[in-house]
Amino acid sequence: MSALIAVDWGTTSLRAARLGAQGQVEEERSSPQGILAVAAGGFPAALDALCDGWHQDKTLTLMSGMVGSRQGWVEAPYCACPAGFDDVARQLVWLRPGQLAIVPGLSCEHDGVPDVMRGEEVQVFGALRLLGLQDATVVLPGTHSKWVTVRGSRIEGFTTFMTGEFYALLRRQSILSRTLPPDDGPLDASAFDQGVAHALTGHSLLGTAFSVRTLSLFERIAAESLPSYLSGLVIGEELRAQPAFPAAVVVIGSPDLAGRYQRALAPQGVTTHAVGHEATWQGLWALSKTLG
Amino acid sequence: MSALIAVDWGTTSLRAARLGAQGQVEEERSSPQGILAVAAGGFPAALDALCDGWHQDKTLTLMSGMVGSRQGWVEAPYCACPAGFDDVARQLVWLRPGQLAIVPGLSCEHDGVPDVMRGEEVQVFGALRLLGLQDATVVLPGTHSKWVTVRGSRIEGFTTFMTGEFYALLRRQSILSRTLPPDDGPLDASAFDQGVAHALTGHSLLGTAFSVRTLSLFERIAAESLPSYLSGLVIGEELRAQPAFPAAVVVIGSPDLAGRYQRALAPQGVTTHAVGHEATWQGLWALSKTLG
Numbered sequence: 001m002s003a004l005i006a007v008d009w010g011t012t013s014l015r016a017a018r019l020g021a022q023g024q025v026e027e028e029r030s031s032p033q034g035i036l037a038v039a040a041g042g043f044p045a046a047l048d049a050l051c052d053g054w055h056q057d058k059t060l061t062l063m064s065g066m067v068g069s070r071q072g073w074v075e076a077p078y079c080a081c082p083a084g085f086d087d088v089a090r091q092l093v094w095l096r097p098g099q100l101a102i103v104p105g106l107s108c109e110h111d112g113v114p115d116v117m118r119g120e121e122v123q124v125f126g127a128l129r130l131l132g133l134q135d136a137t138v139v140l141p142g143t144h145s146k147w148v149t150v151r152g153s154r155i156e157g158f159t160t161f162m163t164g165e166f167y168a169l170l171r172r173q174s175i176l177s178r179t180l181p182p183d184d185g186p187l188d189a190s191a192f193d194q195g196v197a198h199a200l201t202g203h204s205l206l207g208t209a210f211s212v213r214t215l216s217l218f219e220r221i222a223a224e225s226l227p228s229y230l231s232g233l234v235i236g237e238e239l240r241a242q243p244a245f246p247a248a249v250v251v252i253g254s255p256d257l258a259g260r261y262q263r264a265l266a267p268q269g270v271t272t273h274a275v276g277h278e279a280t281w282q283g284l285w286a287l288s289k290t291l292g
Numbered sequence: 293m294s295a296l297i298a299v300d301w302g303t304t305s306l307r308a309a310r311l312g313a314q315g316q317v318e319e320e321r322s323s324p325q326g327i328l329a330v331a332a333g334g335f336p337a338a339l340d341a342l343c344d345g346w347h348q349d350k351t352l353t354l355m356s357g358m359v360g361s362r363q364g365w366v367e368a369p370y371c372a373c374p375a376g377f378d379d380v381a382r383q384l385v386w387l388r389p390g391q392l393a394i395v396p397g398l399s400c401e402h403d404g405v406p407d408v409m410r411g412e413e414v415q416v417f418g419a420l421r422l423l424g425l426q427d428a429t430v431v432l433p434g435t436h437s438k439w440v441t442v443r444g445s446r447i448e449g450f451t452t453f454m455t456g457e458f459y460a461l462l463r464r465q466s467i468l469s470r471t472l473p474p475d476d477g478p479l480d481a482s483a484f485d486q487g488v489a490h491a492l493t494g495h496s497l498l499g500t501a502f503s504v505r506t507l508s509l510f511e512r513i514a515a516e517s518l519p520s521y522l523s524g525l526v527i528g529e530e531l532r533a534q535p536a537f538p539a540a541v542v543v544i545g546s547p548d549l550a551g552r553y554q555r556a557l558a559p560q561g562v563t564t565h566a567v568g569h570e571a572t573w574q575g576l577w578a579l580s581k582t583l584g
């Protein structure tokens with residue numbers, strides 16, 4: 001029998017892993033049944049369907065991500081920063097006592113404006129354990145990128161950047177989309193670097209984004225390189241928005257996306273450590289070990 | 293008989309005015325026949341239809357805007373900055389000699405990246421004449437806002453900000469749109485000011501835009517105020533992106549939009565002069581007076 005069923009339930013996808021007694025991944029499954037694709041009341045059935053045959057009734061199941069949001073299965077109130085691993089473990093929301101729980105997200109506040117995350121906190125705690133770190137700046141690229149500050153194993157605060165979403169909007173919905181090819185194609189590293197550099201010398205993506213149009217209009221960049229250039233522009237803008245660069249950051253994400261951040265950060269003198277999505281399973285595994 | 297038919301032919305709209313011997317507007321007409329709505333070869337017929345009865349064959353017609361772009365009637369090559377009124381007048385592209393011409397747009401370059409405008413140059417020259425100015429910073433808010441520097445009646449350079457387009461994308465296509473009401477409603481000045489202030493203290497719209505979601509999530513702002521708040525955020529971002537504020541700016545645009553810029557600029561100690569779209573007719577009229 002497995003020791004834990006770990007579930008990462010986001011807005012547009014549902015992933016689950018069956019972990020063995022040492023925390024090793026024995027099987028992974030995923031489905032497009034993100035919370036937006038599940039009707040109210042349909043969450044238990046969607047989970048059962050994905051975990052079919054995993055003896056879910058006999059195995060602890062921990063879920064993180066948007067499943068704990070207002071649009072999810074049950075709303076799990078945010079845990080306020082600074083927050084450590086133990087604070088999160090204490091505020092699990094139990095759906096079936098001792099058997100099925102949702103991990104709460106975190107909230108913090110800067111200058112009177114709140115910020116929130118759901119799911120990334122588990123990845124951060126998992127990555128810190130994998131790397132044996134207590135202090136770090138952790139970057140989680142994605143639709144809504146997070147820059148997280150960890151001191152003494154506690155998440156002190158974080159900032160969200162809508163980088164992936166801005167890329168998708170500019171790529172597919174804006175006037176710039178007219179000059180871009182239908183598919184992104186492989187990364188053109190030189191065009192990506194050019195985009196990062198232009199963003200870093202600019203003052204705002206509102207202005208630098210227009211260069212996608214003008215560089216194309218004056219035939220200074222090939223159409224097939226424009227998606228890479230635009231990717232560099234938005235990631236470069238996320239870097240430009242940092243008040244200062246730490247000496248090192250941990251980047252959690254898919255190899256392609258984490259690689260782009262590593263490429264953009266290197267010329268800024270920032271050392272990077274990349275961790276994949278195994279951070280989620282590691283974080284949920286560590287949480288399970290704190291329970292009776 | 294009229295002295296000039298002035299045409300402002302943009303991406304999504306076509307406007308024309310019949311001007312009398314003193315440059316006064318005798319009649320204005322408009323249609324949704326922007327260049328994107330006109331099939332190749334259909335431009336003469338679209339113009340004739342709008343100007344029906346204006347004795348177009350006997351009256352000089354000057355056109356500005358995207359009608360001179362690659363997707364327009366005929367491509368009118370950009371006039372390079374610095375460019376004065378006379379440079380533009382000299383580079384008119386004649387479709388019917390002495391009778392029908394397109395005004396060229398302007399191009400400039402910053403740090404190896406080109407920028408372009410089509411139509412705004414006519415508004416700038418028109419506004420300067422209306423206000424009797426030779427030196428100014430001119431702001432033209434819109435889908436693609438322009439900040440234009442004029443010295444000695446010549447346009448030295450300008451910068452484009454995709455402010456209106458970012459607003460529309462975030463308002464209608466992003467995750468933020470889910471918390472916004474279907475209609476913008478009247479401006480909530482206080483929410484607008486809050487958005488401007490947050491943008492000015494932030495580092496990038498990539499980050500500050502997420503506050504639309506979190507302020508709504510924590511019920512710190514009413515849903516019906518969110519469009520005004522978001523409008524303040526994007527206009528505030530455009531202001532934040534300025535390297536420095538001039539003592540005074542000329543704002544050319546509709547009363548509502550120009551009013552928002554005036555409201556956002558006032559606390560920065562910037563004096564503003566607002567000019568409406570009559571600047572276009574004034575600019576084309578002045579151009580017509582330079583011709584034999």
